[in-house]
Amino acid sequence: MPVPVQRDPELTRARLAGWLRDHLAARDVTVGPLTVPATAGFSAEILLGDATWTERGRTRTVPLAVRVAPAVHRIFPDLRWAEQVGMQTALARAGVPVAPVLGYEHDAGVLGAPFVVMSRVAGTVPADLPSYHREGWLADASPDRRRTMWLAALTAMSRVHRLDPQTVGASPAPSGDLDFYAGHLEFFGVSGDTDVLAALDWLRAHRPPAPASPRPLWGDARLGNIVFAGDRPAALLDWEMTDLGRPESDLAWFLHMDRFLSDGVGVPRLPGLPPQTETERWYAELLGRPLEHLAYHQVEAAFKFSVITARVVRLLELTGVMPPGSDFPLHRNATALLRRCLANPEWISPARV
Template identity: 45%
Template sequence: MFHFPVTCRAVEVGPVPVPDQRDPEVTRATLEAWLAALLPGATAVRVPHVQTPATTGFSAETLIFDAEWHAGGRQRSGGYVAKVAPTGHQIFPEPRFGEQYRLLKILAGTPVKVPTVHWYEPAPEVLGAPFLVMSRVDGEAPTDMPPYHTGGWVTEVSPQTRQRMWWTGLDVLAQVHSLAVDTLGLGFVDQPSYGATGIEQRLGYYENYLAWGYDGSVPVAEAALRWLREHRPPEPDPPVLLWGDARIGNIMYSGGDLTAVLDWEMATLGQPEEDLAWFLYLDRHHGEGCGVARLPGFPSAAETIARYEQLAGRPMRHMDYYEVLSGLKFAAIMARIGQLFVHYELVPPDNDFPRNNTASQLLARTLGLPPPGGELTVPAPMGS
């Protein structure tokens, strides 16, 4: 789920409001009726309350609720999270919620520790958009707002705990990449309409994404796209499942131990270097990109690559290329977020944030280009 920081200093902007607020009581009653119709033979179905967060990132809407019912001669209950597909404020052109549900069902039978997903509702009539429901998981994920190198609970744990969290995240990558794509039937996450190979697909996808997601131009992203097309490396190995949004910010931890791997919106097929580069690049952004040193305990990029090579049993190739690809993705996503800020009048229409932000500046630095322009834009709310 995308809670990417609008600035590295969250106090300057604060949380991003949800564009469309739900009435908690109406939502509670709707979920209760939906669940009662869904559970065969269940009686006394109750949803006592629903928590609708006042703020969120521009991503899937999250509803947190408890449910209880009587079935099979016993009382049953559980804590659940519903993820509702975005409508007007979506980050991606296609939310792919049906694919996410299918993927989570498959991953439940693998070593990858994902939340238990129970139901998928494709009909928009219930909550206004398709949604899926999974079990609530204990723990917390490293924060994006503020970035975890600058604040939040990760700054308060020991360096040893941070190291364990990092290596655990790397182990997740190895688990995901080792899954048998054909045996498990994972080919449905591939995106052949954008190209024949993983890199071709990503370049085609993000070229389309930039045109779809932002009304203006993002020169540094366009420069990255040209560079990536001109320097495209071979892809010699069979494609593997990619987590897509592979980073410790999408892992739930409790006491430094992994409890669940979250957020599969960007899942696809490709070379493992792509996930590893994103894993490193997002962490680089949360440190260097925010002008702060990484917290003690987190292994270096070189150490991480070396360890992953041991896990994968082969060298990681063309990591510089995949680093630029990661920068393109991130800059494009931040441009889209900036477009949404303008659309919902959270910032003035002439605000430069979509083109000039921490992601675009880090991409320029990675490419050896001048910064996007002037002092870094901080999107102050309208009327401030």
């Protein structure tokens, strides 16, 4: 569900053209009409368009994706814009499939907020709304193709987890820590949510030790954040939740988001997508070790997603995308799934908590 763009399109194009001219040593820069993807959300404002310029005597037309930091309505209280752009740039150098970064601007004076300019990666992305389990190109694919894409997505994600944190400059993020969410319950709008508070108590009581060898994390790891070119991931998107920690945290989020878009919204899971037991075996092989504390991290994923969905619903109402009191089911469905996870952690994973 896209956030309405409240900016002058012609002024934005002119300022982007000027910025590209100054930062790419290009001449005769023009930026075409800008659009917003239907899947854009509150983590950033996404602008899509083509830019043409002359460089070393040759004219180039480059499809662009411009990601502008949220200036007013934020999902998280901390922006961490430089960190997520830095992670994406470092991952590209390490050979992880991400959108190539052409440049980054920290000065809010150009577009009203910091932004990053990327080459737009061609391909298709599984939709969250409506769920890719319900309709769309993934639902129309063969079971064999779905299986291939699922395993390819996990393989791409594991490339992040196998990197040395020092190679990409990864560091622990406040938004990845349980105490961060506990300290910002009012900001997210869940300070009186009994399901969220019960999950927080459970997580505190069962918190595992810190990983001996923390690894870079994607954070928002899910099929809906992958551009697929055919059956392979061409780009892993959205690094606003990037962190340093246990790879099982990403795997848990990946599994929970898929479960939410099927069980969580009352839709049968697509045939061909490997079950969790097979996914766990596959990912353990990719990591080269047994999985640790996966059930705990899946409860954690359900908790964090419920906290985030409360904030999203609140922002939908604040921005007028949804009228107040419209009973948009996103948060209600998220907390219903959280209750199921909390009632029986073994339901979500045969691994030990």
